[in-house]
Amino acid sequence: MRPTLWTRLDNLARQLTPFGLTILLVIVSQVPLHFPGVARISPMLPLIAIYHWTIHRPDLMPPYAVFVIGLLVDFLAGTPVGVNAIVMLTVYGIIYSQRRFFLGKSFPISWLGFLLVSAGAAMLTWIFVSTFYVRLIRPDAMIFQYLVSLAIYPLPAWFFLRWQQIFLRTT
């Protein structure tokens, strides 16, 4: 049976949600929270989203989507334009090539994976930004940011997993 127009539209809308959710996360992570100290160490939420979707649904998180997300982060956060795009594309590339390893693993393993991947991403960002400004940037805030991202990881990861089960079930 050929799917009707509405089912196709519905499918399309569902398939756009990983990208849409990540864009939303980028914008939300810019909102001033008015808690002491939070501004400097806000977690790398978009990275968590890219990590998750590249492992579980790479078809819905193509490289150009990753590129757009990275650019948006750069534009909004005030980092040199292109830095986050490169870092996120690199993360994407690494996970995509190692997908077999990540897929179907237990939660602690994917958390461990994120521990490694985000450490690499943070290091890479630090190297790029330091090179861009031709001076060494204090790494303390970055380390805190990394630890906070690591601690908060289960929350968005669980949310994405549920989202996937409810809205993006492959038939």
Add this chain to the structure above:
Amino acid sequence: MQERSRPDYRFAAPIRNLVHRFAYVGLLIVAFGLMMLGKADTVLMERMRAHVTDALAPIMNVISRPVTTMSNIIDHGRELIEIHAQNAELRETNRRLLQWQTAARRLEIENSLLQSLLNFKPEPNAAFLSARVIADTGGAFAHSLVLNAGWRDGVRKGQAVVTGEGLTGRIDGVGSISSRVILITDLNSRIPILVETSNTRAILAGDNAEQPKLIHLAPSSTVKVGNRVVTSGHGGAFPPGLPVGVVSAVSDEATTVQLFIKRERLEFVRVVDFGLEGILRPDTSTANLTGNKNKDDGEPNAMGGGGKP
């Protein structure tokens, strides 16, 4: 159906893989190119950034409101708990301020008398513009805010941004309905300042830490912990006398400043137009965002010459 799709798949899959790989590498190259371009042409990148921020400003404006309301409610609750202690503190402050008021009145009269004696030309009056902070671009690499006021409201590049506590930063990029503030803690912030009582000149340099450093301090200077730091007005970017912070530590490696502003408290800020053009060229349109990195970098040099009369 199945018989036909199999050969299709056999040819299509490698091609798709190839395209996929090409797209990936291409995008990486484009991202690198953008970074190089950003290094070479800061004005262009700034304009693009302003456009993107402008486009998303309405969304950020809406999202930031409930968060602000929530934090206000929490603040309110905290204040209710501390109301007794706060009352006592306020009474004490009030007593002290009344003394200051008397002193200020006396000084005001004295000042106007002396000014009339000296034929003193008063400084231009500052125009204020209040704006809401709609984004605090958190992160370890850049300290900036986005305001919900832009070119249309009269915000221009290089203007000072202050709160009741003190200097917050300067306007760095202006869109038509939003603008970007570089906080004084940001890596790229350089502000000529004076350390009070000794009138020592220096540059307050942000390094992405909570407490920015003083650089270009004269070796013989007598800066002590607790000295107040205000803008010096050298270079013409900021008016003199805006409170910045107090010296928090003095050592051989670095002299740091504890700022008066609290970043998490920044909800409304004032953009101040002192009518000083100084180092920044006047703009003519939104598309023509003025100034460039070189101009800004020139700031520290400006402090050498032309002191206050």
